[in-house]
Amino acid sequence: MIVPFSHVLVLAGMLFVLGIVCTVARRNLIMIVLGVEIMLNAASIAFVGAASRWHNLEGQAFVLFVLAIAATEVSVGLAIIVYAFRRTGSFDPSAYNRLK
Amino acid sequence: MTTGLTHSATATAALLATLSPFVAFLVILIVTRSRQQLSATVSLGAVGLSFVCAVLLLAGYWGMEGAVRLTVPWLSAGAYAIPFGFLLDPLSLLMLVIVTTISLLVQVYSLGYMAGDSGFSRYYAFMSLFVFSMTNLTLAPTLLQLYVFWELVGLSSYLLIGFWYEKFSATQAGKKAFVMTRAGDVAFFLGMLVPLLHLGNVGIVDMNSLHPATSISPGMLTLSAVLIFGGIVGKSAQFPLMTWLPDAMEGPTPVSALLHSATMVAAGVYLFARLFPYFSLSPTAMTLFLFIGTLSMLLASTMAMVDRDIKKVWAYSTISQLGFMIMALASGGPGGYFSGVYHLTTHAGFKALLFLCSGVFIHHFQTNDMFELSEKQCRHLKVPTVAIVLAAAALSGLPPLSGYFSKEAILKQLTVLPNPIWLTAALLGVFLTAYYSFRVVFVLCFPRKPEADSEEQTVKGDTAHGGHGEASYGLMVWPLVILAGITLLLGFGEHALKVLLVGHQDARGSLEGWAVDWLPVAALGLAISGAGVAWVEFGHKKAKQVGFVEEEPRLAALFRERWYLDHLYRILVERGIDKGISTLFYRNDNLVIDGSIDGMGKGTVEGGRFVARLHLGMIQHRLVVTLAVLAFLSLYFFF
Numbered sequence: 001m002i003v004p005f006s007h008v009l010v011l012a013g014m015l016f017v018l019g020i021v022c023t024v025a026r027r028n029l030i031m032i033v034l035g036v037e038i039m040l041n042a043a044s045i046a047f048v049g050a051a052s053r054w055h056n057l058e059g060q061a062f063v064l065f066v067l068a069i070a071a072t073e074v075s076v077g078l079a080i081i082v083y084a085f086r087r088t089g090s091f092d093p094s095a096y097n098r099l100k
Numbered sequence: 101m102t103t104g105l106t107h108s109a110t111a112t113a114a115l116l117a118t119l120s121p122f123v124a125f126l127v128i129l130i131v132t133r134s135r136q137q138l139s140a141t142v143s144l145g146a147v148g149l150s151f152v153c154a155v156l157l158l159a160g161y162w163g164m165e166g167a168v169r170l171t172v173p174w175l176s177a178g179a180y181a182i183p184f185g186f187l188l189d190p191l192s193l194l195m196l197v198i199v200t201t202i203s204l205l206v207q208v209y210s211l212g213y214m215a216g217d218s219g220f221s222r223y224y225a226f227m228s229l230f231v232f233s234m235t236n237l238t239l240a241p242t243l244l245q246l247y248v249f250w251e252l253v254g255l256s257s258y259l260l261i262g263f264w265y266e267k268f269s270a271t272q273a274g275k276k277a278f279v280m281t282r283a284g285d286v287a288f289f290l291g292m293l294v295p296l297l298h299l300g301n302v303g304i305v306d307m308n309s310l311h312p313a314t315s316i317s318p319g320m321l322t323l324s325a326v327l328i329f330g331g332i333v334g335k336s337a338q339f340p341l342m343t344w345l346p347d348a349m350e351g352p353t354p355v356s357a358l359l360h361s362a363t364m365v366a367a368g369v370y371l372f373a374r375l376f377p378y379f380s381l382s383p384t385a386m387t388l389f390l391f392i393g394t395l396s397m398l399l400a401s402t403m404a405m406v407d408r409d410i411k412k413v414w415a416y417s418t419i420s421q422l423g424f425m426i427m428a429l430a431s432g433g434p435g436g437y438f439s440g441v442y443h444l445t446t447h448a449g450f451k452a453l454l455f456l457c458s459g460v461f462i463h464h465f466q467t468n469d470m471f472e473l474s475e476k477q478c479r480h481l482k483v484p485t486v487a488i489v490l491a492a493a494a495l496s497g498l499p500p501l502s503g504y505f506s507k508e509a510i511l512k513q514l515t516v517l518p519n520p521i522w523l524t525a526a527l528l529g530v531f532l533t534a535y536y537s538f539r540v541v542f543v544l545c546f547p548r549k550p551e552a553d554s555e556e557q558t559v560k561g562d563t564a565h566g567g568h569g570e571a572s573y574g575l576m577v578w579p580l581v582i583l584a585g586i587t588l589l590l591g592f593g594e595h596a597l598k599v600l601l602v603g604h605q606d607a608r609g610s611l612e613g614w615a616v617d618w619l620p621v622a623a624l625g626l627a628i629s630g631a632g633v634a635w636v637e638f639g640h641k642k643a644k645q646v647g648f649v650e651e652e653p654r655l656a657a658l659f660r661e662r663w664y665l666d667h668l669y670r671i672l673v674e675r676g677i678d679k680g681i682s683t684l685f686y687r688n689d690n691l692v693i694d695g696s697i698d699g700m701g702k703g704t705v706e707g708g709r710f711v712a713r714l715h716l717g718m719i720q721h722r723l724v725v726t727l728a729v730l731a732f733l734s735l736y737f738f739f
Contacts, residue, residue, distance in 0.1 A: 020727060024720050032720070093719050 008049030015042035029084065029091045033077045040070045110157065111170050114186040117153035117196065118239060120146040121232040128225040139221035143228045144207050150235060151200040158193040167305060169241050179300050187241035187304060190600045191441065195238045195370050198448045199363050201586075203231045205579035206358040209456055212575035213354050213463055223263060223352070230256035234363050238370070243292050243302035246371070250288070250331070253367060254281050257359045261351040273350040280344040284334020291327025294320055295378075308377040318382065325385035328375065329392075336368025336422045339396040343665050345419055346403075349411040349468075353459030356411055361418050361451035369425045369444050376429060376437050389430035390517075394525045397423025401532035405539070406659045410458045410470040413540055414451065417495060420529060421447050427526060428510040431517055434602040439509035441601055446502035446590050450494040453583040457488035460576050461544075470540055474547040485545065487580045492541045494587050496534035497627045502590035509594070511623050523619075530623055534630025542639035 015038055022035030044063045051059025081091070088095045124146035132138040161168070171185030207227055214223050233252035240246035255278075262274025296302050298316045310316070316324075332338070337345035345365065349356050359365070372379065372389075379385060397420045404416035421443070429440035461484060462468055465476045479485050494503035507530065514523045661667070713721070 024724050024727070 003049075005049055005053045008053075009046060012042045012046035012049065015039075015045065018042075027092050027094070029081045029093060030078075032093070033074065033081070036077075037070055037074065040066055040073075110160070110168065110188065111186070113153040113157050113160075114170065114188065114239060117150045117157065117200070118186075118232065118235045120149045121228040121235065125225050125228040125232060128221055128228065133221045133225075136220040139224045140207075140211055143224035144204075144211075146228055147200065147204050147207055147231050150231060151197075151204045154193070154196040154200045154235075157188065158197050161188060161190070161193055169305065171241055175244075180296065181301060182242055182244050183303070184245055185241055186239040188239065191370075191373055192238050194441070194445065194597070194600065195366075196235060198366075198445060199231070199234050199238060202358060202363055202448055202452050203227070203234070205582060206354045206452065206456070209357075209459070209576050209579040210352075210354045212573065213459055214352060219263065223260075226256055226259045226263070227358070230260065230358070230364075234367070237367060241304060243295070243304060243307070243375075246304070246374075247285075247289065247292065250335070250367065250371075251285065253364055254278060254285070254335075257348075257364050260355040260359060261348045263351050263355065267350065270350040273344075273347040277344040277348045280341050281334040284331045284341055286330075287327045288331025288334075291324045291330065294324035294327075304374060307375060310378060310381065322382040322385045325379050325382045326388060328371070329379075329385065329389055332368040332372050332426075333392065334368070335371070336365050336426070337396075337419050338368070338392050338423065338426060339399060340665065342396055342400065342419050343669070346407075346412045346415040349409070349415050353411065353455060353462055356415070357452045357455030357459065360415060361448070361455050363448070365418060365422060366444055366448060369422055369429070369440065372426065372429050373437060373441050373444070379429075380432055383432075386430050386432055390427055390522060393423045393426030393430055394522060395423075396420070397427065397529045398525060398532070401529055401536065402659045404536040405532065406656050408470060409468045410461070410473065410540060410544075411455070411468055413470070413536060414454050414458065417454075417533065417537065418451060420533065421451070421495070424507070424510055424526070424529065427522065428513050431513050431522070433513075433516065435509075435513045435516065438598050438602050439506065439513045442509055442594065442597055443506035445597065446494070446506040446587075449583055449586040449590055450491040450501070450503055453487055453491040453580065453587055454495065456576070456580055456583065457484040457491065460484040460573075460580070463576070464573075470543050474544050477547060479545050479547070483577045483580055487584045488544065489541055490584050490587060492537040495537045496631060497530055497623065498534075498631075499624070500588075500591060502587050505591035505594050508620060508623060511619055515619060527622060527626055531626040531630040534627040535634050538631040538634035539638050542634055546639050 019035045019037075019039030019042055022038060023032050024035075026032060026035065044066045047059040047062045047066070051057060051063075084096060085091060121143075124142045127142050128139045132142060167187055167189035169185065169187050171183035173181065174184035175182040207224070210223065210227070214220055217223065230253065233249045233256055237246055237249035237253060240249060258274045258278040261277050262271045264270045292302055294316065295307050295310075298320070299306055299310070334341045345360055348360055351359070379389070400416045400419035400423065404413045404420065407413050407416065425440045425443050425447070428436050428443060430436070460481060461473050461478045464481065465473055465478060467473060467476075490501065494501035497504045497507035499505075511523065511526055511530070514526050517523070658664070
């Protein structure tokens with residue numbers, strides 16, 4: 001294996017943290033969904049790295065599931081965002097405080 | 101021990117004497133409050149019963165050998181045991197008779213004086229409470245029981261002084277009396293702790309039979325005596341706590357007669373006599389008491405010389421006569437004990453008489469000012485005028501009235517003291533007493549203005565107390581006659597009282613003083629010359645009715661302002677209490693207590709605000725929390 005497994009894990013971890021920061025700090029719903037996608041992809045990278053490290057295809061199988069889930073999540077999420085934008089005219093999550 | 105009465109009969113009599121006024125107090129407050137005549141009857145019946153029991157007790161125990169203690173256990177904690185009950189000895193029984201006699205007469209008198217007052221029932225309820233406290237104080241066998249009733253006397257006097265509570269000055273005076281006597285009582289209580297710690301109890305007999313060389317060191321003994329004397333100073337209105345007494349004249353006149361001449365202020369002197377052997381153990385303290393008595397006597401006499409309010413003059417004279425008693429008692433020995441108590445007895449009679457006579461005038465003419473009274477021809481009321489002259493003569497110590505004998509006894513006693521200054525001061529006091537009492541008499545008897553339309557004014561001014569007719573006048577006059585009789589005759593009972601109080605041996609021994617020969621002449625001469633000066637200035641036809649003191653304006657102002665004692669108190673209170681202690685308390689209140697309570701409130705509010713922010717529905721906050729929890733959980737599980 002050309003790239004050491006630890007480097008893969010570091011990359012995955014960095015991506016995950018970036019995803020968290022993006023999810024938590026951005027004030028835009030689309031960017032939040034994007035952050036969630038990044039976190040999913042970070043996890044996928046870790047799975048792929050682990051699959052090649054232990055020569056086990058189950059990790060790559062998991063990645064396929066993750067991609068499918070990410071695709072559905074994006075479609076459903078974007079639909080909700082579009083609906084919410086129509087209701088409030090804003091992408092800012094703090095505008096959605098009707099329940100308060 | 102028991103001569104005459106059996107124990108159970110004694111106990112019944114003592115119980116009846118002390119408890120029946122309390123029952124009357126409760127009955128009046130609870131049942132008969134709306135029915136005035138019934139209230140008065142209940143109260144009079146109770147005090148009459150007390151009086152009869154007191155007389156029976158005194159007669160039963162006349163000439164007894166020792167004191168009789170009837171007690172039941174009350175408090176016991178570890179080594180300390182404090183009983184509750186009665187102590188019957190000559191002093192307490194004599195005082196009991198004085199208290200009940202004066203109370204009975206004053207209550208009869210009040211039937212006339214207070215007639216038509218809206219608080220008639222309340223008045224009699226308070227009177228009963230007062231008699232209850234005073235009789236129990238008299239018979240108390242322990243200092244603690246005495247202290248309890250001492251405070252109750254203070255309470256009932258507060259209620260009675262401020263009886264006309266619509267009058268602002270009356271409530272102020274009541275408050276002043278309460279607070280000033282309380283200042284002394286704190287000292288009294290502290291002083292009581294010393295014998296309690298050393299003896300294990302505060303029984304009066306135990307304290308009095310204390311051996312000089314016992315466990316209490318002389319320093320502690322002096323400290324305790326001086327502190328207990330603090331209570332006496334407050335109650336008997338001695339220097340420096342004397343200014344409440346003249347203000348207390350705001351109450352109804354019979355109240356003044358009862359509380360502030362014969363019984364309540366006499367309670368202080370009574371306590372002195374009660375603990376006389378105990379106090380005698382500390383010569384230092386006795387000298388201090390002598391000094392305070394003398395000072396109060398002279399100060400109060402000078403104040404009485406310039407006041408125009410007739411009741412206040414008698415109030416000042418009360419202070420000065422109490423000073424005389426304290427001087428006598430503080431001079432020590434059986435002679436001092438006897439002369440002090442004897443003066444207390446005679447003083448109770450003639451001072452109550454003075455107040456009650458003044459009360460008749462005040463009730464009839466609606467003014468306290470003696471010059472106005474004089475202008476309204478008060479001398480046409482024959483009985484009170486004769487009685488007031490008699491009482492004033494007794495006060496000045498003219499023979500053959502009771503005051504003469506008791507004052508002679510005190511003066512003779514003072515010759516025992518090696519230092520002549522005390523006797524000199526007392527003689528000066530005799531002169532001043534005669535001067536101010538005859539000043540009042542001459543002002544009242546010799547009006548300056550011709551008697552023009554005085555009758556109309558009397559009818560007009562009479563709205564405060566409702567109607568008064570011949571009936572109420574008659575009710576008010578009879579007690580005067582009785583008291584005048586007592587004043588006339590009591591002087592001749594000197595020897596019998598002496599035997600009763602100090603026993604046969606001491607009664608016979610003559611005093612070895614240094615001025616016995618010329619003293620009676622000097623005292624009588626001074627008294628007569630005091631009256632003479634008053635005659636020249638106030639009685640004589642061409643006299644201007646201006647005293648020699650009033651011609652010196654600064655001196656007169658000094659006396660009228662009570663030697664600026666009230667100003668001194670105000671400054672002390674403002675500087676010391678208002679600015680010092682109160683400010684500290686205020687700051688403590690504001691910063692510490694308010695701050696902590698506000699802090700709790702604010703903390704809750706802020707906490708609520710903070711928690712409420714989590715409920716805004718902000719998805720990102722939830723994410724933060726979720727992630728933080730996950731991070732911590734992973735820290736916990738993996739490391």
